[in-house]
Each structure stands twice: as C-alpha cells, then as structure tokens.
Amino acid sequence: MTTLDAPDLPTTAAAEPAPVDVAAQVEAVATRAKRAARRLATANRATKDAALHALADALVAATDRIVAANAEDLARGRASGMAAGLLDRLALDPQRIVAIADALRELATLPDPVGEVVRGSTLPNGLRLRQVRVPMGVVGMIYEARPNVTVDAAGLALKSGNAVILRGGSAAASSNAVIVDVLSEALEHQHLPGALVQSIDAWGREGAVALMRARGLVDVLVPRGGAELIRTVVRESTVPVIETGVGNVHVYVDESADLSVALPILLNAKTQRVGVCNAAETLLVHQAVADEFLPVAIAMLADAGVTVHGDAETLALAPDEADVVAATDEDWATEYLSLDLAVRVVEDLDEALEHIRTWSSGHTEAIITRDLASSERFVAEVDSAAVMVNASTRFTDGGQLGLGAEIGISTQKLHARGPMGLAELTTTKWIVHGDGHVRP
Amino acid sequence: MTTLDAPDLPTTAAAEPAPVDVAAQVEAVATRAKRAARRLATANRATKDAALHALADALVAATDRIVAANAEDLARGRASGMAAGLLDRLALDPQRIVAIADALRELATLPDPVGEVVRGSTLPNGLRLRQVRVPMGVVGMIYEARPNVTVDAAGLALKSGNAVILRGGSAAASSNAVIVDVLSEALEHQHLPGALVQSIDAWGREGAVALMRARGLVDVLVPRGGAELIRTVVRESTVPVIETGVGNVHVYVDESADLSVALPILLNAKTQRVGVCNAAETLLVHQAVADEFLPVAIAMLADAGVTVHGDAETLALAPDEADVVAATDEDWATEYLSLDLAVRVVEDLDEALEHIRTWSSGHTEAIITRDLASSERFVAEVDSAAVMVNASTRFTDGGQLGLGAEIGISTQKLHARGPMGLAELTTTKWIVHGDGHVRP
Structure with missing residues (x-):
C-alpha cells in the first residue's frame, strides 16, 4: 500500500562502501537466490509452514537486537529532521515485533498456492495436460522505510516457494540488516538456504539499479512506495515489474443515492485511515443531490478535520466557507494521502465517468446508488482494479x-490487478504426458 | 513463434517521411486506440464474431489489392537480396489469403474470454465479490516480415475486446498497409471503430520507440520475432512486455527410455518443422543407452538431412563421421532453427538437468523414459514453460x-507462460457489491 514515506531511491545511502563492482556483487546475490529458490521450489507446505513459525519465533527472540538497531535508524531519522509520521512508521518496539511475527504465523494458515492445478484435460489424441502453479523463482522488492515490509515480503516469498532480494529504504538500513540476518539464520536452522532472504541495502542506489537490470536472474520486481519510486523502477528496470499502489481513488454519489448510506461510506473512505492507497481522494456528486448532500457532507468532513478542495458549485454549498478551498486541475490529479478531499459537482453519470477516465490511477472507484442501470454502467465502464457498489473503497485490500x-x-493490468497475494507470486508450468506422441 | 525473419527493428524504414513529431503522432494513434477499445470493451460476443466474419470476407474480397501490394514488397525484397526462405514467408497469394481469412472465422468459434468470472464469493460481512475477465485495452505488437501476423494479431485482439497497434517489419510495409486499411474499413462497416486496428509502420524505428514508451496508453507490448528484436524491446520499453518465442529446446533420452519411442519423437521434434521455437535444438542421451541409441539416431538424423554437432562421446559413436561435427559451448547455447542438432552424452539425469538449467531458454524440454521417478524429477525440476514426458516438443502450441x-x-513467467491465447490478452477487475459497507 502506498505510504507517506519519502522516496529515497534517488539518494545514495550514507553507509555506502568503497568502490566495488556493485553489478557483480548483486549478480552474485541473485545467483545465490536462484540456487536457493530451486531448493525451495520442491519443498512441501509442511516444511514451509514450519519455517514460517521458526522465523516468527526467531524475530521475537531477537527483539533486543532489533530494537537496538531500530534505535540507530530513529536517531539518524531525528537528526535529519524526519517527520513525525515517518518516524512512527519506522519505529519498532517489542509489541510491534510480536505483531510482525504473528503475521508470519498467520501466513502459515493459508493454503499453499504451489501445485494447484489451474486447468487440465485429456486431448482427443490422448495427450494428458495439466497447467500447474509453480513458484516464480526470485522476487525482488524495492521499498521504503518500513521495516515490517522486510518481514512481510520474506514471509510471502517463502510461503509461495520463492527467494526474495530486498532493497529497503536507507532510513531503515540498520533495522533491516538485523532482521534479514535473523531470518536468514533461522532458515538455516530449518535446513533451508539462508540465501532465500537477502538484502542489497549495502550497495545503495547502485545496488538497486543492478537489481533492476538483473533480467534472467530476477523473475519479477515489486516496487512498493511513493509514485516517484515506482516511476523510477518502471523506467530503469529490464526485469519485469509489477507496479503497485498509487491510488487516486474516487467516490461518486449518484442521483439516486441513499444519502444515509453515502455519508458513512464517504467518511470511512476518506478518514478511516489516511495515508493509504485505497483512501478516497475525490468525491463526485450528481447535481440533482448536491444541494441536499453537500452541505451535510462538508460539515461532517470538517468535523473530522478534512479540508475540502471544491469546484465553484461545491464552494457555494459549503455551510462555512472556512471549511473549503477552491480546487484546481492539480487537485483532481492529486493523491493527497492526507485529510484533504477534492470535491466536484457533475452533471450526470457520464460526466462522472469522464472525470474518472481522465484522472483516476486505476486503483479503486466507488458508486453510491440505488439505481440498477447506473450501478451496471459504472461497473462496466470504470477501468480500475476494483469497483465498489455501495461499499467503502477501503475494502480493496488482500486481507479484507x-x-x-x-x-x-x-x-497495472499485466499478471496481477488489485491486491497481490500468494497466488500472484507464482507462475505456471504446462506438464504434458504422452505415450510416444508426435505431431502429424 | 520464432521465425527465421531477420530482425529489422534497428534499421530505418525506407519510406520514412520528412521530420515530424513522431512521439506525438504515435501518442495520437494510441489515444484513438484507447478510445476505440473503450467502445469494444462492452461489445458482446455476437458483435465481435460478426465482425471477425466481416474482416475475413473483406480480406478475400481485397485479394487483388493485397497481392499487388505484396508484389511490391517481394520486388523490394528480391532487389535487396532477401533469402528465399524469407521471401516465402513474406509472399501472399489468393490461396494464402483464404487461409488467413479462415483463421479469423476459426477465432469466431472460440468462446469469449471477456466476462468470465475467475473467482467469486460472499464474505462473512456480506460483501459480494467477483473477479471478472475484462479486456487489457490497447495491445501493441512489434513483429517481423510476416503479413499473416498482422491479421492474426488483429483478430485475436478483436475477439478479446482489445484495440491493437501494429508495427510490422519494413520488408512487409506495403502488404501491411493495405491489410490494415482493409480491416479498418471493414470494422467501420460493422459500426465498430476503425481505430481498433492501426499501424505505425509509417514512422519507422522512431515510431516503434515511441510505442515502447507509451506507458499509460498502451497496456501491453508483445514482440514477436528473433532474439535481437525481443532483446531490444525488453531493453527500451517502459510499457509492460511479454517476451515470446526464443526456444533452445532439449530432448533428454533417459537410461530407461523405450528407444522405439525415442527415435520418432526425436525425429519429429527436430525435423517436422525446422524454423520454429518448439523444434528441438539439443539432444541429451544417458550414457547407459548411448551405445545402442546414438548410432541409430545419428543415421536416422543424417537421412533426414540433419547435421549433428556432438561432444566427443557422440562423435565416437557416429556410424559415418561425415554426419557429425564437433560441438563447442556455442552449440549448447544456440537456437539453430535449422537442420542442425547439438548432441551430448550425459552421465545421468542430474547431469541432464544441470545442462538444461545452464543452457535452456525456458521454452520446452522433453524426457523420454519408462521410469516414473525420473519423469517426476524431470517434471518437478525443469523450470520451463512446458515439460513433455514421452511426447514431441512440437506440441507446445496453442492450437495443439x-x-x-x-x-x-x-x-517469461509474468502474466503468461507458454502459448498465449485469448485469455492471456485479458486482465481482471474486482467487482464488489455492498449495502453501505464500511471498514471497521
């Protein structure tokens, strides 16, 4: 999910070592990862689940080491004037470490995607076909300053049979180094290769670039963070990338909307959690209900601390002009990730659809309506990963x-669209059995 | 499928026009494609199938125009010394045009992937979920001098609800221009947007580069051709790419193989069609059966005109040394696409697996065996799009x-692995219905 973390990819890590052949080093890391992944590919679910529990136990046992390393990161962050919200995301304490470990144990309860037969048949000529889920191999993650992502990524990769190469934010470098160390050791105690979880943080930005160019060794790269980080990875990478997270999310209140349904959904979509990609950023209101809906909605949003950036009609309907500011095109384009909301009155469903086509990032949009035809048009014509009818946009989430x-x-539309879980970290293999079949 | 066509991407098309803003032109093409795709996305199967028949009829009706344009391409090809095999792939005559049109009619018989519910459920909180197949939107194709690909790509895109932007080889420019014209007109007669099928051949290499950079307008790019073309597209593209076609394909004859099964499979895999990506390029033979198998196999291959590039043990077993040449590492790496076969005697299954890991392009490998454990290890450990047991590698084909x-x-492993049919030209959308659901 998109976070408030500042993208730190373009800067060089403070602790970057003396000149080395970074590309060769990263290639060596990726080669070890590939070999390790080969061993994991044929491991059964019981082995992987036992390892997940062992990783969880090891993290909790290493609480003191992790907290001490995290204190270094926090001190560096404070010294460099990091914002309070970012410091909070970076911070680990014993309670948070227990929660992170519990997430690994939770992964152990999920079914194993590897081995699932996606389709299969016997052809008229007697060939027996199966298309079976197999691990990708090596997954690269490039992300920002949240050390919990280090553990999540390692756990998801392990459960889906993959090795992972991690490039975390330099702001979390000390925490990540200890966490990767702990996970890697715990894997070896389970007689699995420690190279299943490796970090390339030591090689800074150059290491990240080398990872993006390791086509053939790394099977997929998942950038997770702000828009700038994702743009950089998409531009620089020759490894296939899955773009994640930028959510310029719309809620459209239709002419026929039940306003007592629309208000709580709007409030939930905007304020239940602010710095996340499935939070609403723009409200579109059908002109026929604007007079009735907007004054109440604006007052409700103001109570919740939300600043409305409205078009002229919205501004005119605000009960207190202190709660609203005038919107520009930039507002329609912005993923605020803050207590701000762009609001526009639209003539009809067509204008709402046109606005969404123009400005949406294709993450999630919601319609609030009682009209069947409107809901069906909205669902058919909105080209986003998730479309909600009479539900909060906050439900676009793997857990939910x-x-x-x-x-x-x-x-993006390739391979995975919307929440990416374990199955999205696998690929497939065609297995064909014959009895001496040749092609006529 | 990989063809013998020479990659012509790096050269500039002869007919390139005077300086224009190519990026802006291609962006305009892509914007028209996107708008056209939006109209097609909600078209039902009957509409699309009727259009496929109309396209087929229009091509046959335009036979004279197409053959005349093709004659220009052939004349240019002969003048520039194009090889006979390439000229044959480029050539169109009335009979070939009928076959191309019939392929469109065949597409009309296939089920529509759009609208398929991939998964769905009702959550404990009452939210109703469906994940539904929807078209990608705009598909870009960059390919070489085979005008039939122009029609195939247009037909597959249409049936799967997508617009297509075509960049064909400059050697087929005249044929492609007429074909795209005919298809586009026929679509308009069917009240569908002509912009569903567009060519950017007029803008040469610059146009291809602009297409590769049209992220946000083009949803996926499929390069189809030789290794060099595919490498270029992967390197230059910011649009997501699906890599196709390079097949360094292996056949392994196990210790327990039924040699009367192995011989016809080997002959079929190598010679049934030579210039295609699923043809065998390397034969690995278990040492325990090499003495018995290789003399017969080499003689059989020689009769079929195949030159064996063998390791020392293979050379020693050749009944006539005129049929074999010494292999180097380059042979293990080569996709010959010709009547050549690299042959190596391996110590055991482990060495065969190691050879495949080192040299395979991950397309298709086959094992010939009677041993269950060997077949299971081969299937589990070979990391390729398709793995055959006692069947010819030539079966890795959507039609087959x-x-x-x-x-x-x-x-590649992302999105599609192995033959890419209609479903692989779609993505999915989550549709979530609630009754005022908010996230607690």
Whole structure:
C-alpha cells in the first residue's frame, strides 16, 4: 500500500562502501537466490509452514537486537529532521515485533498456492495436460522505510516457494540488516538456504539499479512506495515489474443515492485511515443531490478535520466557507494521502465517468446508488482494479477481500490487478504426458 | 513463434517521411486506440464474431489489392537480396489469403474470454465479490516480415475486446498497409471503430520507440520475432512486455527410455518443422543407452538431412563421421532453427538437468523414459514453460494444446507462460457489491 514515506531511491545511502563492482556483487546475490529458490521450489507446505513459525519465533527472540538497531535508524531519522509520521512508521518496539511475527504465523494458515492445478484435460489424441502453479523463482522488492515490509515480503516469498532480494529504504538500513540476518539464520536452522532472504541495502542506489537490470536472474520486481519510486523502477528496470499502489481513488454519489448510506461510506473512505492507497481522494456528486448532500457532507468532513478542495458549485454549498478551498486541475490529479478531499459537482453519470477516465490511477472507484442501470454502467465502464457498489473503497485490500496477506496492490493490468497475494507470486508450468506422441 | 525473419527493428524504414513529431503522432494513434477499445470493451460476443466474419470476407474480397501490394514488397525484397526462405514467408497469394481469412472465422468459434468470472464469493460481512475477465485495452505488437501476423494479431485482439497497434517489419510495409486499411474499413462497416486496428509502420524505428514508451496508453507490448528484436524491446520499453518465442529446446533420452519411442519423437521434434521455437535444438542421451541409441539416431538424423554437432562421446559413436561435427559451448547455447542438432552424452539425469538449467531458454524440454521417478524429477525440476514426458516438443502450441489460436509463446513467467491465447490478452477487475459497507 502506498505510504507517506519519502522516496529515497534517488539518494545514495550514507553507509555506502568503497568502490566495488556493485553489478557483480548483486549478480552474485541473485545467483545465490536462484540456487536457493530451486531448493525451495520442491519443498512441501509442511516444511514451509514450519519455517514460517521458526522465523516468527526467531524475530521475537531477537527483539533486543532489533530494537537496538531500530534505535540507530530513529536517531539518524531525528537528526535529519524526519517527520513525525515517518518516524512512527519506522519505529519498532517489542509489541510491534510480536505483531510482525504473528503475521508470519498467520501466513502459515493459508493454503499453499504451489501445485494447484489451474486447468487440465485429456486431448482427443490422448495427450494428458495439466497447467500447474509453480513458484516464480526470485522476487525482488524495492521499498521504503518500513521495516515490517522486510518481514512481510520474506514471509510471502517463502510461503509461495520463492527467494526474495530486498532493497529497503536507507532510513531503515540498520533495522533491516538485523532482521534479514535473523531470518536468514533461522532458515538455516530449518535446513533451508539462508540465501532465500537477502538484502542489497549495502550497495545503495547502485545496488538497486543492478537489481533492476538483473533480467534472467530476477523473475519479477515489486516496487512498493511513493509514485516517484515506482516511476523510477518502471523506467530503469529490464526485469519485469509489477507496479503497485498509487491510488487516486474516487467516490461518486449518484442521483439516486441513499444519502444515509453515502455519508458513512464517504467518511470511512476518506478518514478511516489516511495515508493509504485505497483512501478516497475525490468525491463526485450528481447535481440533482448536491444541494441536499453537500452541505451535510462538508460539515461532517470538517468535523473530522478534512479540508475540502471544491469546484465553484461545491464552494457555494459549503455551510462555512472556512471549511473549503477552491480546487484546481492539480487537485483532481492529486493523491493527497492526507485529510484533504477534492470535491466536484457533475452533471450526470457520464460526466462522472469522464472525470474518472481522465484522472483516476486505476486503483479503486466507488458508486453510491440505488439505481440498477447506473450501478451496471459504472461497473462496466470504470477501468480500475476494483469497483465498489455501495461499499467503502477501503475494502480493496488482500486481507479484507479474503485473499490473506498481500505484497502490494497492483494498478497495472499485466499478471496481477488489485491486491497481490500468494497466488500472484507464482507462475505456471504446462506438464504434458504422452505415450510416444508426435505431431502429424 | 520464432521465425527465421531477420530482425529489422534497428534499421530505418525506407519510406520514412520528412521530420515530424513522431512521439506525438504515435501518442495520437494510441489515444484513438484507447478510445476505440473503450467502445469494444462492452461489445458482446455476437458483435465481435460478426465482425471477425466481416474482416475475413473483406480480406478475400481485397485479394487483388493485397497481392499487388505484396508484389511490391517481394520486388523490394528480391532487389535487396532477401533469402528465399524469407521471401516465402513474406509472399501472399489468393490461396494464402483464404487461409488467413479462415483463421479469423476459426477465432469466431472460440468462446469469449471477456466476462468470465475467475473467482467469486460472499464474505462473512456480506460483501459480494467477483473477479471478472475484462479486456487489457490497447495491445501493441512489434513483429517481423510476416503479413499473416498482422491479421492474426488483429483478430485475436478483436475477439478479446482489445484495440491493437501494429508495427510490422519494413520488408512487409506495403502488404501491411493495405491489410490494415482493409480491416479498418471493414470494422467501420460493422459500426465498430476503425481505430481498433492501426499501424505505425509509417514512422519507422522512431515510431516503434515511441510505442515502447507509451506507458499509460498502451497496456501491453508483445514482440514477436528473433532474439535481437525481443532483446531490444525488453531493453527500451517502459510499457509492460511479454517476451515470446526464443526456444533452445532439449530432448533428454533417459537410461530407461523405450528407444522405439525415442527415435520418432526425436525425429519429429527436430525435423517436422525446422524454423520454429518448439523444434528441438539439443539432444541429451544417458550414457547407459548411448551405445545402442546414438548410432541409430545419428543415421536416422543424417537421412533426414540433419547435421549433428556432438561432444566427443557422440562423435565416437557416429556410424559415418561425415554426419557429425564437433560441438563447442556455442552449440549448447544456440537456437539453430535449422537442420542442425547439438548432441551430448550425459552421465545421468542430474547431469541432464544441470545442462538444461545452464543452457535452456525456458521454452520446452522433453524426457523420454519408462521410469516414473525420473519423469517426476524431470517434471518437478525443469523450470520451463512446458515439460513433455514421452511426447514431441512440437506440441507446445496453442492450437495443439486446445487453447485455440495463439499470439505467441511466452518464455517469461509474468502474466503468461507458454502459448498465449485469448485469455492471456485479458486482465481482471474486482467487482464488489455492498449495502453501505464500511471498514471497521
């Protein structure tokens, strides 16, 4: 999910070592990862689940080491003037470490995607076909300053049979180094390769670039963070990338909306959690209900601390002009990730759809309506990963949709769209059995 | 499928026009494609199938125009010394045009992937979920001098609800221009947007580069051709790419193989069609059966005109040394696409697996065996799109595997692996229905 973390990819890590052949070092890491992944590919679920429990236990046992390393990161962050919200995301304490470990144990309860037969048949010529889920191999993650992502990514990769190469934010470098160490050791105690979880943080930005160019050794790269980080990875990478997380999310209140349904959904979508990609950023209101809905909605949002950036009609309907500011095109384009909301009155459903087509990032949009035809048009014509009818946009989440843990929310159309869980970290293999079949 | 066509991407098309803002032109093409795709996305199967028949009829009706344009391409090809095999792939005559049109009619018989519910459920909180197949939107194709690919790509895109932007080889420019014209007109007669099928051949290499950079307008790019073309597209593209076609394909004859099964499979895999990605390029033979198998196999291959590039043990077993040449590492790496075969005697299954890990392009490998444990290890450990047991590698083909027509054979792990049919040209959308649901 998109976070408030400042993208730190373009800067060089403070602790970067003396000149070395970074590309060769990262290639060596990726080669070890590939070999390790080969061993894991044929491991059964029991082995992987036991390892997940062992990783969880090891993290909790290493609480003191992790907290001490995290204190270094926090001190560096404070010294460099890091914002309070970012410091909070970076901070680990014994309670948070227990929660992170519990997430690994939760992963052990999920079914193993590896081995699932996706389709299969016997052809008229007698060939027996199966298309079976197999691990990707080596997954690369490039992310920002949240050390919990280090553990989540390692756990999801392990459960889906993959090795992972991690490039975390330099702001969390000390925490991540200890965490990767602990996980890697715990894997070896389970007689699994420690190279299943490796970090390339030591090689700074150059290491990240080398990872993006390791096509053939790394099977997929998942950037997780702000828009700038994701753009950089997409531009630089020759390894296939799954784009995640940028959510310019819309809620459209239709002419026929039940306003007592619309208000709580709007409040939930905007304020239940602010710095996340499935939070609402723009409200579109059908003109026929604007007079009735907007004054109440604006007052409710103001009570919750939300600043409304409205078009002229919205401004005119605000009960207190202190609660609203005038919107520009930039507001329609912005993923605020803050207590701000762009609001526009639209003529009809067509204008709402046109606005969404123009400005949406293709993550999630919601319609509030009682009209069947409107809901069906909205569902058919909105080209986003998730479309909600009379429900909060905050439900676009692997956990909420019952997929289990997620590694991110894909906003691209290739391979994965929407929440990416374990199955999205696998590929397939065709297995064909014959009895001497040749092609005529 | 990989063809023998020479990659012509790095050269500039002869007919390139005077300086224009190519990026802006291609962006305009892609914007028209996107708008056209939006209209097609909600078209039902009957509409799309009727259009496929109309396209087929229009091509046959335009036979004279197409053949005349093709004659220009052939004349240019002969003048520039194009090889006979390439000229043959480029050539169109009335009979070939009928076959191309029939392939479109065949597409109309396949089920529509759009609208398929991939998974769905009702959550404990009452939210109703469906994950539904929807078209990608705009598909870009970059390919070489085979005008039939122009029609295939247009048909597959149409049936799967997508617009297509085509960049064909400059050697087929005249044929492609007429074909795209005919298809586009026929679509408009069917009250569908002509912009569903567009070519950017007029803008040469610059146009291809602009297409590769049209992220946000083009949803996926499929390069189809030789290794060099595919490498270029992977390196230059910011649009997500699906890599197709390079097949360094292995056949392994196990210790327990039924040699009367192994011989016809080997002959079929190597010689049934030579210039295709699923043809065998390397034979690995277990040492225990080499003495018995290789003399017969080499003689059989020699009769079929195949030159064996063998390791020392293979050379020693050749009944006539005129049929064999010494292999180097380059042979293990080569996709010959010709009547050549690299042959190596291996100590055991482990050495065969290690050879495949080192040299395979991950397309298709086959084992010939009677031993269950060997077949299971081979299937589990070979990391390729398709693994055959006692069957010819030539079966890795959308038509042969019952998927219907294919747009290429993916050798990457993301999104599609193996033959890519209609379903692989779609993505999915989550549709969530609630009754005022908010996230607690």
